[in-house]
Amino acid sequence: MSVPETRARRPRKPTLDAAAAAAVDLARSAAEEDAEPGTVGEHLGATAEGDRLVSHAFDCLLPGYRGWRWTVTLSRASRARNVTVNEVCLLPGEDALQPPEWLPWVERIAPGDVGPHDTLPRKADDPLLEQGYEATGEEEADALALFELGLGRERVLSPLGRDAAATRWYEGDRGPRTEIAEHAKGQCSTCGFFLPVAGALRQVFGVCASEWSPEDGRVVSADHGCGAHSETDVEVEPEERSAPLVDDLAADGLELVGLADLPDDAPGEAPDGTVAGTGS
Structure with a gap:
């Protein structure tokens, strides 16, 4: 049917x-x-x-x-x-002037807004974080993980969090596509002041340790660069010395004149020790 x-x-x-x-x-x-x-x-x-x-x-x-x-x-x-x-x-109406959609404060705040006296609320479901090391109950194994591996945090970066940070750093002002990097003669990966970061981002990022670099103490990409590279150099050209304004090493153009060459009315020393020609 x-x-x-x-x-x-x-x-x-x-x-x-x-x-x-x-x-x-x-x-x-x-x-x-x-x-x-x-x-x-x-x-x-x-x-x-x-x-x-x-x-x-x-x-x-x-x-x-x-x-x-x-x-x-x-x-x-x-x-x-x-x-x-x-x-x-x-x-x-369809073309009405309306305020933007309301967002909670935790979603409105942007990077750089946190001041020295501010504290951000905890995000329990942050997609950029995942559960960190979980204690096994074995004292020696847990101590090794906490001390040697630097774990012990309740949450660590998730793969999504690492990708977001890596993208932000690489496309930022300390990546390879910046003016200072394009004019550099060497990349950070070949610089002695480049300290690679630990973990999954080690091959791409490091910290600059050169006090002469504008990136000192900052995370830079391995293909970043600046003029303070430890192995680059410049050609030293001898400077042309200009002629001195006053030559202290040459003798002045003065002629020594004897008493015999002096005119009769010029002052001179008489045989008795008096000065001649002075009217005394």
């Missing part, structure tokens, strides 16, 4: 009630009772919400509410002639 196919019934589209649709003045009066004076604008149309249930929309003239509408829903009982007000509210 074959079962006949049953077709799903489509929901019937409500028809616009003529009496409720014509009650524009009633809807406007209801909106003006709730709205501030002068903020109910022109009538934008009527929409059937259900059987004998119609919503009238009016332009909102409130400052800062561009695209919003005063919406008044009217209803009519079955076989009744009177139309009554069901609800008045202010709703946004």
